[in-house]
Amino acid sequence: MDSVSIGETEGGKIGHRIYLPASFIGGPRDMKHRYIDAMALVQKYGKPDLFLTMTCNTMWKEIQENLKYKEQAQDRPDLVSRVFRAKLKMLKSEITKKQIFGPVIACVYVIEFQK
Template identity: 65%
Template sequence: MRRRYMDAIALVQHFGKPDIFLTMTCNPCWPEIQEHLQPMEEVQNRPDLVSRVFRAKVEELKTNIQKTNIFGKIAAFMYTIEFQKRGLPHAHFLIILMDGYKLLTPQSYDKIVCAELPDPHIDHHLHKLVTKHMIHGPCGYLNPSNSCMQKEGKCKFKYPKQLTEQTTKGKNLYPLYKRPKIITPIKVRGHNIDNSWIVPYNPFLLKKFGCHINVEICSDIKVIKYIYKYICKGHDKIAFFVHNNDTNVEIDEIKEY
């Protein structure tokens, strides 16, 4: 992991800071997975099938980024694939755009990232995908026991987000994306949801892959080491030692560490 992290820093030194941070999570309901399950078989029992399908999706995503240039011409990119504790793989991408395609204004952000519910009368399919895959939680006062909640009673991802009528640049943060107030909130997972709970996404990629695919503009973030460290953090680890049943043996945990 350290080697990969140093390679990432070398990319920054040569090509500059990353512009886009993208996370794609496997959807266990993809038809490519469901149609190959045996009767009464569950997705978590087929990691071989899940891994193959997810790899194919990631390769298609790489083609869209690198050859189709959906974000513009790229100078470099890197990605890592992790497995969540519940078994589903997800991929983190960091993308560096060429100078002529850098995202420098809030207007350019809006062409790539959306953080609001689409109108179901205009695009019913996209509205359905957003409500299924791109709603955070809910957490906070709506659901204090959600897994993202910290001891201080706050969401570690800082949801719900601030509602705003236009996108603005962040100060060493992700941008404040356009999240207009909606007249009639929708009900998701038993709670009324508005644009403050939408995870930023790209409409084209969400329609194409039909899964949780978070797209963020990260060009305003100065702490780039944290971004690369986040995607290169590796797996959870634990150190243990087996002792005999002799209660008179003194255990020095500091020395063992």
């Protein structure tokens, strides 16, 4: 029965609680599992030696060159994400494969989106 049509006002009586599985990316259980995995690396290898912050610049030429006339970067989140991901992949390669900061024993990274 529809809770609105019967005038139900108490949230506890409406519907059923839904638990998102850990396989739901970005859900509370997934985030908890990721945190536990990262802390396991800290427990095994010790505290991190390097902490980097990489930000996306919407004025990067790879983004600006692919915008159509009168289009802005905010109109193309797909393009901005694709360019950022490519640059992140390149940075990770420099750090892990080319070892520009020295040998890498473990690596963890987080991507945050902001408006």
